[in-house]
Amino acid sequence: MKRGRNKRLSTSLNILVQAVIFLEAHTMSYHSIVLVKQVPDTRQVSGDVMTNAGTMNRSALPAIFNPEDLNALEMALRAKERYGGTVTVITMGPPQAAEVLRESLYRGADKVCLLTDRKFAGADTQATSYSLMKAVEKVGQFDLIFCGRQAIDGDTAQVGPQVAEKLHIPQITYSEQIIELKDKEIVVQRAFDLGAEIVKCKLPCLLTVVGSANQPRPASVRKRIQYKLAAIPAEYPLLLETWPEFESEDKIEEYLEKCDLKIPVWTADDLNLDTARIGLAGSPTQVHKINYVVLEAAESKEIQPTPEGIQALIEELIREYVVG
Amino acid sequence: MSENYFLDNKDLQFRLEQLDLQDIISIKEKGYRYAEKYPAAPRNYKDTKDNWRLLLEVLGDICANRIAPRAAEADEEGAQFNQGEVTYAAATQAAIEALKQAELMGAMLPWEFGGMNMPESLYQMMVEMVSRAEAGLMTIFGLQEIASTINEYADEETKVRVLPRFSRGEVGGAMVLTEADAGSDLGAVQMHATYDEENDTWRLNGVKRFITNGNAEIQVILARSEEGSSDARGLSIFLVERDETVKIRRIENKLGIHSSPTCEIQYNNTPAILIGKRRFGLLRYSMALMNGARLAVGAQALGIAEAAYRDAYKYAGERVQFGKPIRELPAVARMLLNMRGEIEAARALLAETGDWVDTLKGYEELLADKDKATPEARAKQKQASSLSDALTPLVKYFSTEMGNRVCYQAMQIHGGVGYMREFNIERHYRDVRITNIYEGTSQLQVVATISKLLGHALDKLLDEWASYDYKELKDMKNQLTRANEIFKQVTDLLKEKERDLVDYYACDLTDIAAALVTSWLMLQDAQKLENKRELARVYIKNCLLQIENRAETIRTADKTPLEVRKKLLEA
Helix, strand or coil: CHHHHHHHHHHHHHHHHHHHHHHHHHHCCEEEEEEECEEECHHHCCHHHECCCCCECHHHCCEEECHHHHHHHHHHHHHHHHHCEEEEEEEECCHHHHHHHHHHHHHCCCEEEEECCHHHCCCCHHHHHHHHHHHHHHHCCCCEEEEECCCCCCCCCCHHHHHHHHHCCCEEEEEEEEEEEECCEEEEEEEECCEEEEEEEECCEEEEECHHHCCCCCCCHHHHHHCCCCECHHHHHHHHHHCHHHCCHHHHHHHHHHCCCECCEECCCCCCCCHHHCCCCCCCCCCCCCCCCCCCCCCCCCCCCCHHHHHHHHHHHHHCCCCC | CCCCCCCCCHHHHHHHHHCCCHHHHHHHCCCCHHHHCCCCCCCCHHHHHHHHHHHHHHHHHHHHHHHHHHHHHHHHHCCEEECCEEECCHHHHHHHHHHHHCCCCCCCCCHHHCCCCCCHHHHHHHHHHHHHHCHHHHHHHHHHHHHHHHHHHCCHHHHHHHHHHHHCCCCCEEEECCECCECCCHHHCCCEEEEECCCCEEEEEEEEEEEECCCCCEEEEEEECCCCCCCHHHEEEEEEECCCCEEEEEECCCCCCCCCCEEEEEEEEEEEEEECCCCCHHHHHHHHHHHHHHHHHHHHHHHHHHHHHHHHHHHHHHCEECCEEHHHCHHHHHHHHHHHHHHHHHHHHHHHHHHHHHHHHHHHHHHCCHHHCCHHHHHHHHHHHHHHHHHHHHHHHHHHHHHHHHHHHHHHHHHHHHHCCCCCHHHHHHHHCCCCCCCCCHHHHHHHHHHHHHCCCCHHHHHHHHHCCCHHHHHHHHHHHHHHHHHHHHHHHHHCCCHHHHHHHHHHHHHHHHHHHHHHHHHHHHHHCHHHHHHHHHHHHHHHHHHHHHHHHHHCCCCHHHHHHHHHHCC
């Protein structure tokens, strides 16, 4: 009798535990952090943009949201729509980089944050990933970090992987699609030139996202309007100029705080950063020399897309010891 | 810079700047009280206009970068029909998705139903941009008018159930009026509506034809609710949420707007909700619905014309013949100048009309509150009502005929290549052709306009415009003031004629009115914006000659053509 009751008790406990697990699996929501960068629009590079020293005159180019970071944001937003959770966007850059944070809000980010400090200037990927890692730690709870594969200005593709290493979490580079998020696991399709790879990984983890992953959504008109005044304190004078009815910067701040439109700014001190590891001091990379290369085709040869044309090409490559 | 259909269009930006709806928006926004509750609601009028600009910028980006690049593909694939179901072309689906993501659907609905409380004037600008990108898509985007009609006339319970779904972009709307034997003559509609007492619902039976976007989930349907009646007074309108009793039988194979499915639909005992009062289906509600749709079609034609003009202008700059770009040849420049003038004139007329329609709606809302029903408010409402009634068919007529003229000339400028599928102009040419046919043919718009013109509906407005000080543009003012007199004289002259003659010469008087009204608007714009002056001069000179010509036609009106038509027309 006694034993039987115990058995019933343990059975019902078991059911309860299973129910909790079931609930957890189905009410699981995921907190995402997206790391983004404002970059000069290198698609518009023209003669005037390059200086004689071979460096880029950044002010001559419009500043844009790094394209693959938009893909990363889109992937995070879709995960949120599918599974629930939050999306926090972080960028490190000059005060003007607040613009990409607003762009993120227009598309559906819940929270944004700007890391800006003169001390960050001159950071290479090592110093940048250290600062970003500390910012991620300050945000605290997260299941997923999304980054674009690489930025169009430096093309290093290093910051995402370095952040993952510094946080001691696994990384999935070249992510093209989240196939499934379940419990504390993610299944992701990675894109390669000649196919795809599907990997499974424990959370938390970091994904770097490729451009073929998705088509980033346009800004929502409602959010564009709702967040049009979202600003960092450095932008208050400009806001006051456009909207003199606020009368003072204090009143602007009061209004922005009331409407949750104040964009948080974190400095090196806010993040308790080791000054030897940030900015120029924390950057082992030194740019030795930049060459201004103009690509010119010396000679070109047209190969006909026919079996005969291809055969002739292969024979030539073998003859020249390129293959074979 | 990436392209943007709002930021690249100076005239459209000028129209937004000129749009002055301060009083109306204050009424619509209930003294800006909504700002407390809805994060995107404006705090004041300046904020409102800033929001409008942002909205148009977002839409302009989507139109230029997401919709237009796939317009040829949407046209080529078109809407498809398979086993009773309609599917949009892939490019159309992507376009709808982008508009949905941008939360642009249901923008005109009130805040409480998830809308953005946008005025008609702004909606026209949105429709123009969408149509410039892909004319067929406008019929899907533009049928938001249906939602506005439901908002205006349906009961609260229906509104709460249906409207938020429009705002979220979950459902589309269709205006289901036409039947095989009831096109221009909607009073002849046969579709049966019977009351099913047992289930306390109306039931619809019959077949509708030529229904634009007839696959939409929410349909507003004109049907005969009064057994034994045979005219417009026996018709009511109903709301149907499409279910398995609604069978799409086929879609039409059309000349243009291929992305827009035109459906033949059979209703089999379909449950329906009555909207508004019985017997007022055509006379009140459908007319209201159609008036909104007529402005939208006017804006659609304008958008297509804008696209055609830009293509022609660009091509004329690239195409070299006789040693120079053909743009430099006077004969080509003349066509381009004509097009440009007419486009800006149509945009001005559309804005003027939208302004009066918004004023009317605003004052109707105000007058609903008895405390605010002052004699001044009543007078303003009456004036806005009369001008909306006169200008709506006028602008539908003018803008859609203008769109056709512009596309005709734009193809002419392209020469032989314009006749080929490789260039966009042949698509614009096909797409624009429906605009002066659907939502009431041009001939019907003339009928609607002429009754107002003969009642001198525009005289007061024309006199008011003549009273302004145009400073150094006085010469044009004097010419137009004389044209006002000519218009009044021939109006009185035509009024005295018998019915057949009035109908025969109605288009002449309507053309005079369109030329005159647009000329005054162009003159006012020229005064505000220096770089519009030369174009206004070219446009107005053309109009004055036309007015004189048409006036002479009316002065010398005679019955001969009508009397001999039978003999002359026999094949």
